[in-house]
Amino acid sequence: EAGVAQSPRYKIIEKRQSVAFWCNPISGHATLYWYQQILGQGPKLLIQFQNNGVVDDSQLPKDRFSAERLKGVDSTLKIQPAKLEDSAVYLCASSSIREETQYFGPGTRLLVL
Amino acid sequence: AQTVTQSQPEMSVQEAETVTLSCTYDTSESNYYLFWYKQPPSRQMILVIRQEAYKQQNATENRFSVNFQKAAKSFSLKISDSQLGDTAMYFCAFMNSGAGSYQLTFGKGTKLSVIP
Secondary structure: OOOOEEEOOEEEEOOOOOEEEEEEOOOOOOEEEEEEEOOOOOOEEEEEEEOOEEEEOOOOOOOOEEEEOOOOOOEEEEEOOOOHHHOEEEEEEEEOOOOOOOEEOOOEEEEEO | OOEEEOOOOEEEEEOOOOEEEOOEEEOOOOOEEEEEEEEOOOOOOEEEEEEEOOOOOOOEEOOEEEEEEOOOOEEEEEEOOOOHHHOEEEEEEEEEOOOOOOOOEEOOOEEEEEEO
16 A cells, blocks of 8 residues: 655755645545654654544644645645744655554755755 | 653673663653654664553563553563564653643653674
């Protein structure tokens, strides 16, 4: 089966610009996660969706980050305006309702200059 | 809040040898899952092994096995017969199975290098 797809793989922007990342989960997976992985650290959850509803966004900086999963399948994460400290890898993961294991995509590496 | 600690930032092992990566965690929960994920330089995070806290038997997956000590809150990963392809960052992660949010809490990772 196809894995979690993410695009773009790399993005370079200047601070105060906006950027968007796209994720398509494994077919049939109801739960979708966005993680932020800063260099030298483990991933940190930003937001979790179940179908098209938000389950947990307690660690999402809502003044600049937004995410949506309108049709309960693919998802978009947006940053506006970007700051230097947003430079990181953004990982998307998905899981089925009946399984706890999360499957990760290849990630999008963001560099903010 | 749960915390996960990996005290070995870097480790190396000779090819075909055995290496053990350490992980400790802190939680007040009784039902949870523990995971080891591998992240090769290409950045795709791959599940290595998982353990349910209610199971006393240690999980094994081919050359990978864990030593789960619930009372000590310890969850180490043993890699036997190390191969060059095992070179990667290894992350230990915790998931509280009782809450509605199945978020993973990760440690900072251990960089493993397998030397030919």
